[in-house]
């Protein structure tokens with residue numbers, strides 16, 4: 001299994017989008033290449049525990065839904081971070097999974113919490129995280145890391161909106177080195 005990526009975005013849906021590193025480059029890494037990777041990631045982010053058991057058809061559906069959501073969230077998030085309209089088919093994917101999940105969920109408590117069942121413990125939580133982001137105040141803080149080969153998305157929660165990099169240790173450092181080189 002490939003190691004899991006750092007979670008730097010501050011949002012569950014964006015963390016899923018960031019499970020591909022260096023997208024569309026020769027060193028692209030897909031951290032969710034298999035169903036087992038999806039389960040490991042879902043445990044890492046706290047959506048499920050060791051009691052998560054699915055039938056083989058459910059496993060296939062979960063894997064397909066996670067990849068569809070990842071593609072949709074990446075496309076919609078990239079568009080919004082670059083001041084473009086998110087593509088409608090991508091918004092539809094997020095809405096459809098959220099709707100399927102909601103039909104099977106229970107709602108309880110004050111303030112209320114949605115409790116998803118089966119595969120929707122993973123995909124329902126992600127789709128609703130994306131929906132909440134799309135409809136919420138933090139959407140204006142959605143940014144994409146600037147280098148062309150990075151593509152990672154994150155929420156800039158700094159007071160003055162000054163966060164530029166996915167991770168100071170990777171892209172931030174690369175940028176510093178390039179500036180040094182340029183100024184020499």
Ligand SMILES: [Zn+2]
Nearest residue numbers: 145150166171
């Ligand atoms: Zn980056």
